[in-house]
Amino acid sequence: MHRDLVERIVRMSVPQKPEPLARATPHGRMSVQRHARRRSSTTIIGLRYADGILCVADRKMSGYWFRIMSMDFQKIYTVSPISVLMGSGSVVSLQQAERYVRRTAKQFLMQAKVPMSTEGQAALLAEWCELQFMWLGEWFSFFGILAGFDTDGTSHLYAIEQDGCKIEEAQYYATGSGGFEATAVLDQRWEKDMNLAHALHIGVDAQYQAGCRDSGSSDVRLAIPSAAAITKDGVQPISEAYVLQALASVLALKPSKPLKTALALAVAGLS
Template sequence: MTDQRWQALFGDYSNASFVELLRATSPHMLPSLSAGSPEEPALPASPHGTTILALRYRDGVLMAGDRQATEGFQVAHRNIDKIYKADDFSGIGIAGAAGPSMEMARLFQTELEHYEKVEGEGLSLEGKANRLAQMIRMNLPAAMQGLIVVPIFAGFDEKAGVGRIFKYDITGGRYEEAEYFAQGSGGKDARDSLKKRYRKDLPKAEALSVALEALMDAAEEDIGTGGPDLVRGIFPSVKTITRSGFGEVPEDEVRRACEALLAERKGRL
């Protein structure tokens, strides 16, 4: 009897998981909207985040996202931020239903920090990517009702010394991208744009310009994606993840890069 008691402690490898803690102690707090069945009509329109992208460059990974959230054919938000810091060496970009996406990002942040504090060291980048895949799979019932969450996860792999990008599908399928990826309603347009301009080992300034141009192209072709808003001064949010950690590209720098691209387009288009 007593044998089994202490052996159970060894089997409980999920000790360091915040999600498992929630499941055990307060399951009502786990984000899940699985009350209905897939045959039921979709939920009424709710805010959706649109285009996010990530690309590898010389120092690591650059992530960027437009600032608009849409609700059906309406603009729900003009200055939402879709790229979150997951921990010191990784970020998560959210696309899909805004509510569940932001909740998942928050839960994921807590999960990583919880693990780090309990275990005394952080998860590997691979471990983080897998954990996120499991959380997306948890959301599958809600996804069947239209509340799709498809983030991009990117980070700097300290062991390998490189930036890495992971994309997901709604079933929690996890795929690693070697160069770049874009997700969301304007994702395809952004990918097309990236395909033309992306090169390996770009310096930061060029990587920034490539990313911003991809977002502009997406905004031009996709009604859900917001372009740079010169009147209100709203520009895409851009983050970098490198050897020295997660950082934000200052808005000033983004604005100048946007203006340079717009000026160049003015003569050409």
């Protein structure tokens, strides 16, 4: 048996590193101004609940300096039957990452007849990010969350960053430009073994806080956040009507401006 044949077959069987994109050059294709590129300086949240993992994301896409390009942008991608990818940063980086993971996971599913594990998807994505970051530098901007429910009955929530780091989170994770505000809410309100309605309420509350203080995230009163639940049955998108119910319950608790005015009028009337 020839050594080169064995090596060729080994290379054929294991997923290979992706080809890097063109190197960033000051005068080349990549030399467009950074702020002119479309960005989703966003808020994405993944939190565990009793049956699996809930993912919530806002809908805003910015670009061309400080313009809002879209308020209907979907940032939750189903990359395999058992996992979703959410991302923030450059839109092109997010879409390329999604394409890479979806293609690899689909190829694996076609051959092995079982979905690739979340750990495997996260490892490949982290390696891909590392390569892209090495080649493109600051032009590559990606902060993502990969969540999945494996066939062995375990759920996994991974935080993946552009430099190639991969961290498994035990409870919840929020990232993007509004990640700090969302994390503050999750720190206070997250509980173990919540039901879906409670988890969605907390997720939407975190989005509300992020939208209030972060210019890159959409206000939940202007654009309804998108949400998806990952359980042992796979990925299930949550309908807008259900998210709206959670949103109404969150807004009822907030001292918004109309509510303040109404209270003042009521007080004036009473007095």
